[in-house]
Amino acid sequence: MTTRFVDRAVIHLAAGSGGNGCASVHREKFKPLGGPDGGNGGQGGDVLLVVDPGVHTLLDFHFRPHARAGNGKQGQGGNRNGAAGESLELRVPEGTVVLTEDGEVLADLVGAGTTFVAAKGGRGGLGNAALASRARKAPGFALLGEEGEERDLVLELRSMADVGLLGFPSAGKSSLISVLSAAKPKIADYPFTTLVPNLGVVTAGETVFTMADVPGLIPGASAGKGLGLDFLRHIERCAVLVHVIDCATYEAGRDPLSDLDALEDELARYTPALGDSMEDRPRVVVLNKVDVPDAAELAEFVRPDLEARGMRVFEISTVSRQGLRELTYALGDIVEQTRAQRPAAEPTKIVLAPPAVDDSGFSIEPDPADPEGYVVRGPRPERWVRQTDFSNDEAVGYLGDRLNRLGVEEELARMGAEPGCRVTIGDYTFDWEPSTPGAVTHLAGRGSDPRLEQNHRVSAAERKQARRERRSERWAGGGSAADMTDDETDETEER
Ligand SMILES: Nc1nc2c(ncn2[C@@H]2O[C@H](COP(=O)(O)OP(=O)(O)OP(=O)(O)O)[C@@H](O)[C@H]2O)c(=O)[nH]1
Ligand SMILES: [Mg+2]
Structure with a gap:
């Protein structure tokens, strides 16, 4: 299985506006001076992001980046409140991270049904019936509905693979995923062949796990060099990291130990947006291309050094397929261990609303x-x-x-x-x-x-x-009907 996905989309959302309150005075035959009876405007609809396990890509948002929820209806005379605007539910894949355009993470959507209020509908305005008080018996006005929130958000799908492959360009990451799984990523002898991550499903006896092949890493990646941050973003979620090291490169200044140092250095510099450090993530070293005699020799030579650093080392070739079985089972074991340690699956149907702000001050x-x-x-x-x-x-x-x-x-x-x-x-x-x-x-x-x-x-x-x-x-805009009455509360106090 190969899953190619559009993994980033910028969306433009507009929640519905609240309906205006109505200013109306009750009129009846023989009762010319009835009380105020203007109803409240309806609340504008929200734009919601809802995790749907049946959705796997952000592709739809790529084609349709604009979304708008329904407006609340105006209040009417006879104390009729306006209907609320219809909320709009946008389906997003599991593992969608919601960010501002400045890169601030607002939510990390995990668990079927988890809902994020992405743009809050405007409040309906109070009608004059609700505004009446002892001091103002028949208000000749009503409050306007508020505009719905408009927001530009970034959605990112971060790979949820168990194992993440990382290595320099052309180290053989895509080749490895192609021989371990049914994924058929593009493989070529030029750097940055892989531009979007590929997911493969690997079977090791009883254990089935996913493996993500990501674009190649070069020094400076954590600062955005090469495909830099794009690349690092994708391994944030992987429980196990695999350094794929090219033992057959003739590039000056490259050797397995300094390659590993460079990779580790970039990892250390990268601050995961999700706040979970990658330092303690289990990792193994794969010395690739040992079908090439010089590479096999080099692998033998550096193995003790790597092991001295506490690394588990696997010598493999994706061409001759040597060492693959051992690697697969070892990864399966580590994945099982991390799964056993992981907290129980998140409950579903969490609703993530913007945090309530204390709005009492000015x-x-x-x-x-x-x-x-x-x-x-x-x-x-x-x-x-x-x-x-x-x-x-x-x-x-x-x-x-x-x-x-x-x-x-x-x-x-x-x-x-x-x-x-x-x-x-x-x-x-x-x-x-x-x-x-x-x-x-x-x-x-x-x-x-x-x-x-x-x-x-x-x-x-x-x-x-x-x-x-x-x-x-x-201030975070929006708010609930509760604050609407809140305004009125201090009015009541004062009355
Ligand atoms: N001799 C030999 N060549 C290999 C082996 N594995 C991969 N290659 C070659 O190395 C080159 C790069 O392989 P890819 O799998 O595309 O490398 P990658 O790490 O995915 O590269 P990027 O996507 O650019 O980061 C290709 O020409 C492969 O045929 C191997 O075990 N032995
Ligand atoms: Mg590749």
């Missing part, structure tokens, strides 16, 4: 893009701004109240912000009009609220630019 910093401006950061202020319909003064007033209650205004004053200065929260910039200290009104009626007057709605390009300038730690 911070204010001088705006790097404006000498007199400030930038307010925090999951809640940013979310509240996104939820605000700026064409509705009452909604803007409500935002002002929320920010006030959180202490944003107080903190701005403490930092010496001057009235009229520009304050940016998320994608919006306001002129700051502080309310009189000590006389903060929590009750915004209908009509204009002078404290927050939105200047302009910035264009996407401006936003991007400003974001770049202000770049710093960002």
Whole structure:
């Protein structure tokens, strides 16, 4: 069996947006002044990655890298909440590693059914029924649904083989896998013949194990030289490492001992992305091409040195097939031992959501893009701004109240912000009009609220630019319906 796989794909995901809340007033014959009855918007659908043992490659993502989940529906009058958007499940193979474009590992998907929330749907906005309070009996506004998360992620499939072959280019790795298994990889006398890993299934008596043939390694690989990191990535998961050493090379500066040192050196320099050091991984040395008389002689010569280093050494030839049986059974034994030590199979159906963040805080910093401006950061202020319909003064007033209650205004004053200065929260910039200290009104009626007057709605390009300038730690967006009620909780407290 030979499995050739596309082992890396960049995907672009868009979760569904939340539906807007509805502002509606109950109307009935003879009852002209009913209460607010606008329902909440539905939650946007998530984009999920789900491990499916029936999927073996990332090929589909190669052809279809874009995926989008359904949007939540708008709330409606009569207290009808909008339906949630449909989540999208993308099937990925066992052993898929999810990374950011910067290479940060987000998840390592093992176990059938394991699910990763790759892009979180936006929250639906509260309708005016949910926003009503004693102080605000009939809110003339509702909250907007939030946009769904958009994410570019990298998927990598790391070989899950039991045995990983490593060696210089042309050492005979592909040849070895071809004689030990039914795999028929490309074999040629030029370096880097193998560009993608090949998996072979090897049988040693009762033991059946997989072997991965990976591209050749050259010094500097751990720093990305040759196929470098691509190569190393694939042996991270292998329980047993086999150094395949070419005893018949005439290349200057190459001999079995220095080849082995170079390979070990690269391994030591490589930091596995999955955090599991390869130092303690069992390894054996295969001295290949002993069908060549000079090579056989050299192998005999270096064997004691290698053994003195504690290595198990096998002299083989993939051409004459000598030494193969012994090697196969020895590998089978080691694989059995590592299997026995391995913890029990992972439970299935784990759902990996982005870690919950403490979203209660906020911070204010001088705006790097404006000498007199400030930038307010925090999951809640940013979310509240996104939820605000700026064409509705009452909604803007409500935002002002929320920010006030959180202490944003107080903190701005403490930092010496001057009235009229520009304050940016998320994608919006306001002129700051502080309310009189000590006389903060929590009750915004209908009509204009002078404290927050939105200047302009910035264009996407401006936003991007400003974001770049202000770049710093960002909060993981998203969140659950729980935080939605959370906002309302402190409202309740205050009431
Ligand atoms: N004489 C002899 N030649 C061998 C033996 N094993 C492999 N070769 C030759 O060595 C060359 C390289 O073999 P491959 O199996 O392609 O080597 P590789 O390690 O997979 O090389 P890359 O994929 O480039 O890293 C080929 O020309 C093979 O025919 C052997 O046991 N004896
Ligand atoms: Mg090869």
